[in-house]
Amino acid sequence: MNARSGPFAGIADALAQVGACGLFGLQVLAALPASLRHWRESVRQIWFTGAMSLVIIMTCGLFVGMVLGLQLYYVLSIFGGTAALGTVVSLSLYRELGPVVTALLFAGRAGTSITAEIGLMRATDQLDAMEMMAVDPIAYVAAPRFLAGIIAMPLLACVFNALGIFGAHLVGVSWLGLDNGTFWSNMTSSVDVWKDVVNGVWKSVAFGAVVALIAVFQGYTTAPTSEGVAHATTRTVVFSSIVVLAIDFVMTAFLM
Amino acid sequence: MAQRRSYQIGSGLFILLGFAALAYLATQTTSIANFSQGPSYRLKASFGNVGQLKLRAPVKIAGVRIGSVESIEVDPVKLDAKVKLSIDKRYSEIPDDSSAAIFTSGLLGDQYVGIQPGGSPEMFKDGDEFLLTQSSMQLEDLIGKFLVNGSPASKADAKDKADDTDGHPASPGSPKS
Amino acid sequence: MRVRGLRTVLGRKTIFDGVDVDIPRGKVTAIMGPSGCGKTTMLRHITGQRMPDAGRIEIDGANVPTLSRQALFDLREKIGYLFQNSALLTDYDVFENVAFPLRQHLRLPEDVLRNIVLTKLEAVGLRGAAALMPAELSGGMARRVALARAIIRDPMLILYDEPFVGLDPIALNQVLRMIRTLNDTLGVTSVLVAHEFSAVARVADLVYLLAGGKVVAQGTPEALRKDPSPWTRQFFGGEADGPVPFQYPARDYATDLGFSEAAR
Numbered sequence: 001m002n003a004r005s006g007p008f009a010g011i012a013d014a015l016a017q018v019g020a021c022g023l024f025g026l027q028v029l030a031a032l033p034a035s036l037r038h039w040r041e042s043v044r045q046i047w048f049t050g051a052m053s054l055v056i057i058m059t060c061g062l063f064v065g066m067v068l069g070l071q072l073y074y075v076l077s078i079f080g081g082t083a084a085l086g087t088v089v090s091l092s093l094y095r096e097l098g099p100v101v102t103a104l105l106f107a108g109r110a111g112t113s114i115t116a117e118i119g120l121m122r123a124t125d126q127l128d129a130m131e132m133m134a135v136d137p138i139a140y141v142a143a144p145r146f147l148a149g150i151i152a153m154p155l156l157a158c159v160f161n162a163l164g165i166f167g168a169h170l171v172g173v174s175w176l177g178l179d180n181g182t183f184w185s186n187m188t189s190s191v192d193v194w195k196d197v198v199n200g201v202w203k204s205v206a207f208g209a210v211v212a213l214i215a216v217f218q219g220y221t222t223a224p225t226s227e228g229v230a231h232a233t234t235r236t237v238v239f240s241s242i243v244v245l246a247i248d249f250v251m252t253a254f255l256m
Numbered sequence: 257m258a259q260r261r262s263y264q265i266g267s268g269l270f271i272l273l274g275f276a277a278l279a280y281l282a283t284q285t286t287s288i289a290n291f292s293q294g295p296s297y298r299l300k301a302s303f304g305n306v307g308q309l310k311l312r313a314p315v316k317i318a319g320v321r322i323g324s325v326e327s328i329e330v331d332p333v334k335l336d337a338k339v340k341l342s343i344d345k346r347y348s349e350i351p352d353d354s355s356a357a358i359f360t361s362g363l364l365g366d367q368y369v370g371i372q373p374g375g376s377p378e379m380f381k382d383g384d385e386f387l388l389t390q391s392s393m394q395l396e397d398l399i400g401k402f403l404v405n406g407s408p409a410s411k412a413d414a415k416d417k418a419d420d421t422d423g424h425p426a427s428p429g430s431p432k433s
Numbered sequence: 434m435r436v437r438g439l440r441t442v443l444g445r446k447t448i449f450d451g452v453d454v455d456i457p458r459g460k461v462t463a464i465m466g467p468s469g470c471g472k473t474t475m476l477r478h479i480t481g482q483r484m485p486d487a488g489r490i491e492i493d494g495a496n497v498p499t500l501s502r503q504a505l506f507d508l509r510e511k512i513g514y515l516f517q518n519s520a521l522l523t524d525y526d527v528f529e530n531v532a533f534p535l536r537q538h539l540r541l542p543e544d545v546l547r548n549i550v551l552t553k554l555e556a557v558g559l560r561g562a563a564a565l566m567p568a569e570l571s572g573g574m575a576r577r578v579a580l581a582r583a584i585i586r587d588p589m590l591i592l593y594d595e596p597f598v599g600l601d602p603i604a605l606n607q608v609l610r611m612i613r614t615l616n617d618t619l620g621v622t623s624v625l626v627a628h629e630f631s632a633v634a635r636v637a638d639l640v641y642l643l644a645g646g647k648v649v650a651q652g653t654p655e656a657l658r659k660d661p662s663p664w665t666r667q668f669f670g671g672e673a674d675g676p677v678p679f680q681y682p683a684r685d686y687a688t689d690l691g692f693s694e695a696a697r
Binding site for chain 2 (some may be wrong): 047054080083094151154155161179188190192193194197245
Binding site (some may be wrong): 121128130132135136160 | 507
């Protein structure tokens with residue numbers, strides 16, 4: 001770090017971070033073929049990042065769906081359009097809330113633990129030890145977690161969406177007395193597999209890649225102290241939230 | 257070793273669950289859904305105008321859903337809309353002089369096919385066609401009529417009428433031109 | 434192995450300024466010096482984890498700084514490295530930690546692998562601890578596990594980074610004995626970095642003393658013990674002040690406190 005100060009130092013630092021993260025991403029991509037040899041490690045990471053996030057994703061999905069059900073029922077009833085509840089809930093989940101909220105939760109749950117784990121490996125020389133044993137830590141540590149993020153995120157988003165629709169159904173049909181058939185028929189007639197469901201999946205693939213990359217990068221470049229690990233964990237959440245929302249805007253503009 | 261294996265099984269289960277959720281979303285909540293509805297039979301109806309009626313829109317008797325719209329096509333000869341309805345087998349006792357009409361649920365809601373039961377002792381059979389149908393009530397037409405016919409003095413009166421026809425779609429209005 | 438004209442600048446601090454070190458094959462060579470003089474950095478240069486700003490590091494005739502990444506990895510497969518804090522992989526138990534280099538580089542049948550790992554664990558006296566996790570080990574045990582891992586591929590060169598730090602006298606003697614035994618039985622070349630002269634004197638054949646970016650003394654432990662140079666005297670005598678100053682370089686004390694004429 002140079003000792004410059006002033007308003008531009010912060011911007012320069014941020015730019016340097018973005019650039020370093022991008023270069024690191026290229027390194028990870030280059031190491032992906034090599035990391036396929038460690039496929040067991042990727043499977044283990046899918047367990048840690050994906051399956052371990054299931055509980056929070058499912059709970060939050062259910063509540064988000066229930067809240068959407070209540071709020072939208074109220075808004076739609078003003079226009080006498082409560083029949084559209086299923087449509088509106090499923091479209092907002094597939095297109096936006098599912099991928100975005102899942103990505104934010106994933107950053108908080110899995111991203112932080114990836115950063116902390118790799119940060120601790122850095123602090124206790126485990127990454128250096130791998131290099132010394134002629135094992136490329138990018139292929140063995142970084143790439144499997146990156147891959148796991150890309151695989152786990154869309155699956156988590158789908159689970160989130162399914163629970164969200166279940167929650168909205170619970171509120172709309174079971175509590176507020178909307179007709180079950182109307183709920184589903186409106187949904188099925190206006191939701192398109194490719195434009196809504198699959199585009200949402202693409203979004204969450206991109207989010208998975210970005211969150212996992214940021215988490216791995218922050219862990220990999222941690223200052224090897226306990227303070228450094230704490231800072232890196234915070235940065236993972238902050239940066240991935242910002243980047244996910246920014247990418248969401250760009251992808252929405254291009255995909256929809 | 258055993259530990260590593262349990263991770264693999266756990267991850268496998270997780271991936272399976274994720275894909276199950278995706279398959280559920282893609283097939284049960286989108287336009288792919290409703291291919292199979294359980295046993296059903298088909299009825300036909302011709303309309304002068306189907307308005308915003310969509311595929312898989314509900315078919316209702318007395319407000320209760322009994323089936324869905326299976327297809328909407330233009331009759332090449334008569335140039336009206338031929339709508340095929342798929343009705344649940346459980347509701348096979350529909351008199352064959354019943355009429356079908358296209359209604360709107362609420363002011364801005366989706367459109368559906370409502371069946372007004374008749375009094376005939378004969379029931380519809382698979383493939384039968386409704387003799388009496390009533391087209392969709394077009395909001396634009398109503399507004400158009402109102403703009404052409406309505407004089408400033410009768411404005412409030414006409415508006416009330418328009419609201420009435422839209423507000424109570426269950427009561428069949430006068431046949432449309 | 435030879436090091437010639439090594440020069441390294443870290444930030445604004447010059448770590449090495451023309452260091453020459455010869456490490457004879459099959460001997461135990463110790464690199465000593467006060468904290469912060471770059472002993473660990475020297476090891477990182479040898480393994481190619483850090484590149485020097487100038488100079489040559491030759492291992493079996495190959496100059497490390499010019500090697501490609503692949504050649505470096507091939508070289509490292511022949512080097513065992515014992516980390517200061519052991520650096521065991523926290524995710525794996527002791528057995529898998531020791532087996533890690535084998536699993537990564539060789540496709541061995543499970544029973545052969547098992548025998549090799551248990552042999553090495555036996556050599557460090559921890560065969561019974563194979564199922565423990567690193568978190569359950571004491572510092573001395575962790576270091577012995579790390580040593581077993583370092584020798585699993587029968588390296589030609591073993592680098593010990595501060596192997597004596599934080600060990601009780603029993604564990605210290607165990608580690609000392611293992612270093613000596615490994616060297617005598619396997620015929621490997623050992624380089625160890627440390628600052629405990631009494632421990633080093635019992636195991637090393639040759640000692641280099643680094644200070645201020647240069648080699649200030651070299652020779653057998655006995656020769657160094659009698660060496661009259663102030664560097665050697667201070668380091669091995671443990672005097673607080675001397676050529677290695679107690680004070681970190683600073684401005685004039687009086688000026689800093691505001692007592693000098695200029696400050697008034």
